[in-house]
Amino acid sequence: MKSQSSMRWYGITTLFVVVAISYIDRINIAILFNNADFLEHIGLTLDDKGRQGFLATAFMLGYGISAFIFTPFCAALFGVRNSLLGGLLIWGGVTAISPSFDSYGSLLASRVLLGVSEGPLFSLASAYIKAHFEDRENGKPNAFVNMGTGLGLAVGFPLISLMLVHFQWQTSFYLLGLVNVALGIPLVFAFIHMPKTIGHQARPESVGAALSQIQGIIKGALQTRHLLLITVLTSAALAYLWGASNWLPAYLEQARGFSRAEMGWLASLPQYATVLAVLLGGILLDRIDRPQVPLVFMAASVGVALSVLLAINVEDGYSATYCLIAASFCWGLLSPAIPSTVQYFSRPEHVASAFGVVNGTGSLVAGFMPALMGIVIGSVSANTDGTGGAAAGFFAGFALLIGTQAIVFACGGILWWRERKSSLPPGVVLGASG
Numbered sequence: 001m002k003s004q005s006s007m008r009w010y011g012i013t014t015l016f017v018v019v020a021i022s023y024i025d026r027i028n029i030a031i032l033f034n035n036a037d038f039l040e041h042i043g044l045t046l047d048d049k050g051r052q053g054f055l056a057t058a059f060m061l062g063y064g065i066s067a068f069i070f071t072p073f074c075a076a077l078f079g080v081r082n083s084l085l086g087g088l089l090i091w092g093g094v095t096a097i098s099p100s101f102d103s104y105g106s107l108l109a110s111r112v113l114l115g116v117s118e119g120p121l122f123s124l125a126s127a128y129i130k131a132h133f134e135d136r137e138n139g140k141p142n143a144f145v146n147m148g149t150g151l152g153l154a155v156g157f158p159l160i161s162l163m164l165v166h167f168q169w170q171t172s173f174y175l176l177g178l179v180n181v182a183l184g185i186p187l188v189f190a191f192i193h194m195p196k197t198i199g200h201q202a203r204p205e206s207v208g209a210a211l212s213q214i215q216g217i218i219k220g221a222l223q224t225r226h227l228l229l230i231t232v233l234t235s236a237a238l239a240y241l242w243g244a245s246n247w248l249p250a251y252l253e254q255a256r257g258f259s260r261a262e263m264g265w266l267a268s269l270p271q272y273a274t275v276l277a278v279l280l281g282g283i284l285l286d287r288i289d290r291p292q293v294p295l296v297f298m299a300a301s302v303g304v305a306l307s308v309l310l311a312i313n314v315e316d317g318y319s320a321t322y323c324l325i326a327a328s329f330c331w332g333l334l335s336p337a338i339p340s341t342v343q344y345f346s347r348p349e350h351v352a353s354a355f356g357v358v359n360g361t362g363s364l365v366a367g368f369m370p371a372l373m374g375i376v377i378g379s380v381s382a383n384t385d386g387t388g389g390a391a392a393g394f395f396a397g398f399a400l401l402i403g404t405q406a407i408v409f410a411c412g413g414i415l416w417w418r419e420r421k422s423s424l425p426p427g428v429v430l431g432a433s434g
Contacts, residue, residue, distance in 0.1 A: 008132040010191040012141045015125045016148040018184050022118050023152025025176050029055050030246040031160040038169045042104045053374025056246040060367020062112035066119025068360030080124045081192045088184040090117035096177025099170035123356040126339050130351040143282020143336040150274030161264030224354040225345045233411035234362035236404040243369035243401050255394035256317035266321050270328035277332025291419040296337045297412030303330030305405035312395040373397040
């Protein structure tokens with residue numbers, strides 16, 4: 001029997017806020033790609049798109065490895081609450097000291113460390129939801145937590161842009177570091193509590209017991225039904241998110257000709273669409289039969305692909321922005337279905353680690369998308385004659401995002417077909433089949 005207390009929603013609200021904060025941290029660098037003083041500080045130029053993109057990739061490498069490797073340790077040794085508190089403290093500190101790194105290599109290392117500290121976040125949130133909500137009602141809490149993704153981006157783009165207009169670029173790092181510690185830690189301390197129920201293991205009393213418990217968690221997580229298929233789908237879905245969000249500010253300013261002030265609020269509009277769509281997606285999940293959930297992946301991925309295709313083919317900058325708003329809306333619809341699907345197929349004691357595998361691997365793969373897009377953007381721009389070189393480069397880079405949605409569609413179709421054929425109850429372990 002899951003918790004019926006309204007207090008569980010205070011925890012969901014806290015996770016929503018923490019996710020939003022983390023996403024502002026992540027895209028701070030993306031906005032600074034347009035700041036000449038910042039680029040000079042770390043030894044880059046405006047045209048060095050590949051190395052700029054790899055700063056985002058470095059974060060995702062640390063994030064993915066951490067989500068995959070450290071999540072079982074966090075779940076077994078520290079628990080959800082203490083792991084979140086420690087993570088907030090570390091990533092707040094790393095963010096605050098980042099301006100002191102005056103070379104590309106040192107900043108790259110700091111982005112890896114930031115990713116490591118944030119890696120277990122969504123897995124821990126998934127464990128909290130699994131503990132407090134039945135499978136039939138987990139759509140809305142998953143949606144609410146995932147809305148922090150869109151809100152963080154929506155607030156972050158104009159906020160950081162405004163700060164760059166009025167302050168030095170270092171100010172954004174100092175403010176975000178302070179917010180992590182001063183806002184996130186008190187909320188987690190007050191409202192994140194895990195029930196002591198069957199299926200949620202007690203903290204081990206010795207190192208040997210801890211290692212044994214971790215081994216059992218990892219083994220159980222890897223036996224989650226459809227784990228490989230869900231991981232591939234998640235990788236493609238996150239590749240779109242990270243590619244689009246990290247290059248959107250530069251795309252609007254350099255390819256579409258918007259001013260920095262216009263870029264800030266225009267870049268936020270797709271994120272507000274994501275927030276709305278994630279909420280609607282969560283409501284939809286609670287209203288449709290479980291075997292039909294993969295159809296959400298299929299329909300939404302088609303919407304994303306068509307919207308991006310229109311965005312890179314229309315001539316008017318505002319029309320292109322509207323298309324990207326539509327793409328973000330469609331992506332938001334499928335977002336809560338990913339953790340909901342993992343939670344459905346996982347046992348309570350394995351869900352954090354199972355989602356760590358899915359989210360960690362997905363983040364590792366998706367983390368290369370910003371760098372890959374940067375290489376394509378830079379290469380096409382350099383080899384295109386005339387004043388339209390920058391625009392052509394960005395259009396080619398964004399075209400890569402369409403391919404990610406073809407993968408989401410295919411995985412959703414396979415999952416839907418397999419679920420139609422399966423009569424097994426949720427949580428049954430068959431082995432690590434794809």
